[in-house]
Amino acid sequence: MDEQDFLTVRFEEHRPHLHAVAYRMLGSRAEAEDAVQEAWLRVTRADTAAVDNVGGWLTTVVARICLNVLRTRHREEPLDAHVPDPVLAPIESSDPEQEALLADSVGLALLVVLETLGPAERLAFVLHDMFAVPFDEIAAVLDRSETATRQLASRARRRVRGARPGADADLGAQRAVVEAFLTAARGGDLETLVSLLAPDVVVRADGGTLRPSSVVQGREAVARGAMTFARAAELGRLALVNGSVGAVGLTEGRIVSVAAFTVSDGRVIALDILTDPERLARLDPAVLDG
Known part of the structure; x- marks a missing residue:
């Protein structure tokens, strides 16, 4: 298997995870799909010889793309209300693929709260609190110090806890x-x-x-x-x-x-x-x- 074939296989293995990262970052399934596709195009042009952790590297590639999208969106005039793209399933789902998609989704109420965060805060919170990405890797994406990145995530966490409704799980x-x-x-x-x-x-x-x-x-x-x-x-x-x-x-x-x-x-x-x-x-x- 040559390097290109290897990358293709590994990318497809990580695609569901990458889409989950992008969906939480952007709140749009279409934009998440575009971000993952853009990541693939960047991967095909990159020198991956020194990459040890392919999954972690792919996550940061997608995160950088999403950050650019968020920064562009943040400069635009916001709507009075924005509801992120929903993930739907039957009320009594028996489709394993659909159940996996639902398990990978998060509540719309949380996504609405994430919409109120600035781009850097959202990235720091999503990557660290939802996907356990180390702060030093997040800091590299944001081009900030690790201390500043921790502060961003902490500020975002407080805002999410203060605004996120506590929903019944039953x-x-x-x-x-x-x-x-x-x-x-x-x-x-x-x-x-x-x-x-x-x-x-x-x-x-x-x-x-x-x-x-x-x-x-x-x-x-x-x-x-x-x-x-x-x-x-x-x-x-x-x-x-x-x-x-x-x-x-x-x-x-x-x-x-x-x-x-x-x-x-x-x-x-x-x-x-x-x-x-x-x-x-x-x-x-x-x-x-x-």
């Missing part, structure tokens, strides 16, 4: 709350809707560039908003969204919305809704059939 408990929410929305039951929402519940709705995006806080406002979207609730079908119970709106075989619920102590504390038609068109409704 899927059965999540499902009961989401089903009750959808039923109340369909029936116009405002009192029940209010009872299912935490006082400080937040709803982020991302409609993309062609539709208005918004952030709504407080259970009274959220409940009233849910009442106006009874039709969307009618279309809602339970599904796993990034490993948690959510709802996918389907019409004529197309996905028209994805709602990720974050449930804590039996109440909805966050609801992230994606209605961007361009990004939804990339999702395959067939995955919901198992």
